[in-house]
Amino acid sequence: MRYTTFGHRTGLRVSEYALGTANFGTGWGAGAEPDEARRIFDRFAEVGGTFLDTADAYQFGESEQLVGKFVAADRDHFTLATKFTNGAAPRPSISKTGNSRKNMVASLEASLKRLGTDYIDLYWVHFPDGLTPMEEILRGIDDLVSSGKILHAGLSNFPAWRVSRAVTLADLKNWAPIAGIQVEYSLVERSADRELLPMAESLGLGATLWSPLGGGLLTGKYRRSTEGRLTDLKAVIHTESTDQKTAIVDAVLAIGEESGATPAQVSMAWVRERASQASTSFIPIIGPRDLTQLDTYLDALDLRLTPQQFARLSDVSAVPLGVPHEAIARTRDTVQGGDASRVIAPAASVA
Numbered sequence: 001m002r003y004t005t006f007g008h009r010t011g012l013r014v015s016e017y018a019l020g021t022a023n024f025g026t027g028w029g030a031g032a033e034p035d036e037a038r039r040i041f042d043r044f045a046e047v048g049g050t051f052l053d054t055a056d057a058y059q060f061g062e063s064e065q066l067v068g069k070f071v072a073a074d075r076d077h078f079t080l081a082t083k084f085t086n087g088a089a090p091r092p093s094i095s096k097t098g099n100s101r102k103n104m105v106a107s108l109e110a111s112l113k114r115l116g117t118d119y120i121d122l123y124w125v126h127f128p129d130g131l132t133p134m135e136e137i138l139r140g141i142d143d144l145v146s147s148g149k150i151l152h153a154g155l156s157n158f159p160a161w162r163v164s165r166a167v168t169l170a171d172l173k174n175w176a177p178i179a180g181i182q183v184e185y186s187l188v189e190r191s192a193d194r195e196l197l198p199m200a201e202s203l204g205l206g207a208t209l210w211s212p213l214g215g216g217l218l219t220g221k222y223r224r225s226t227e228g229r230l231t232d233l234k235a236v237i238h239t240e241s242t243d244q245k246t247a248i249v250d251a252v253l254a255i256g257e258e259s260g261a262t263p264a265q266v267s268m269a270w271v272r273e274r275a276s277q278a279s280t281s282f283i284p285i286i287g288p289r290d291l292t293q294l295d296t297y298l299d300a301l302d303l304r305l306t307p308q309q310f311a312r313l314s315d316v317s318a319v320p321l322g323v324p325h326e327a328i329a330r331t332r333d334t335v336q337g338g339d340a341s342r343v344i345a346p347a348a349s350v351a
Contacts, residue, residue: 001048001301004281006079008204010152010179012121014079016272017297018051018208019044020287025062027090032289034066040294041070045078047298053208053285055083055126056111060090068115075117081208082111083156085126099125099132101140108149123150124182127157134166138175145176154206156182160195167203180206182285187248187267187317188214188238194321201279201348212271212284213264214238217245220253220263244316251316255309261299268300270313279348 006012024037032040052071054063064082071078084107087097096103104125112118123144125137141153155163155178167178181200183192189211200207213219217238240246252263259266268284275282288294305313320326332340 001050003048003050004283005206006122006152006283007180007200007206007280009177010206012079012152012179014051014206014281014283015049016283016301017044017049018053018081018283018285019049020210020285021052021054021063021067022058023287023289024054024066025059027059027062031059036290037066038070039291040288041067043291043294043298050077051079051081051283053081054115055086055124056088056107056114057083057086057126061088061110061114064088064111064114068117072116079121080115080117081122081124082115082120083124083126084108084111085129088114098129099137100129101136101143104137104140104144108144112149119148120150121152122179123153124156125153125158128159128162134162134169138166138170138173138178142170142175152176152179154178154180154182157184160199163196163205164199164203167205178205180208182208182210184211185209185271185282186212186214186218187252187270187313188217188245190317190319193319194325197278197282198349199351200282202351204280206281206283207278208283208285209271209275210285210287212286213267217249218252218263218267220249220256223249223253248313248317251312255305255313258309259303259305261303262296264296265300265303266305266309266313268297269303269305270310272300273305273310274314 002016003013004016006014023031025031026033052067054067056064058064071080084104085097085099087093088110089096096106108123111120144150145153153176155166158181163178163181170177181196183196185192197207215237216222238245240249252266256263256266271284275284286297288297336343
């Protein structure tokens, strides 16, 4: 396992994988029993993993409770990230969900108690609630950072325009900065390539990438059977609902046969290669339900795609960039003096 800092705005050191713990516990009716969750955690730690990702909503708080027990012996060794917005209760409450300062503070105190710690390394706003102004969110984060109860904060599943505004507001008002974003990203979901990931690179934000196997589609197992579709716990389920998704799975399976690797390993190797080309840190969040799944993720750390294989997967999974990006591409030669190939571009997109 290798390490990096989380973006350019922090010195926070994280492992190249984050261990997602939505599967820790069975409060949702599916997931890993505590003993299996412990084995997953121990194996991840044994190979050098330090970055842990949980949320108050995961398994209705059971995930945080288990993670807290697991890190208790050496809390400061681990980079602990959790989230708030959805609440931990099985039934949502008007006063215990959302991003208001009231819920932010109450949620953090409850998470600290479940996790058995007095600080969070990285505190995520899990989703926009459509109601709370960004100024209130940022001011609340700044208070929590000033109090020492959180060290850094980020925005998960927020649109790029809101993240950009948040970064600018925090900088202008000298509030605690936004450290990063969390977003779905895989060969079958590359919408983040349009705005979110270029924004992260330009602003120096770290990015954690969830569901890198497309909810299991990229493992190829749904080609063999329907096993796992209803029994596995997933935040998102992708199916071969388009010709492009079918073509992506075809390419993953073919490259797996060429390289002697599983489809899951090939898919993770592509995400890791894509991350290595970024000018800031892109960290895949892996979410194993058992040790076998974890070992598949870990084996992918040693798999290197050839440039041709990476290009094949990139081409087949590319998404239309849409407005205004396609118009920008058409005019690039003109606006860069007639021949853009003669211009040395900056390493990251300009803000």
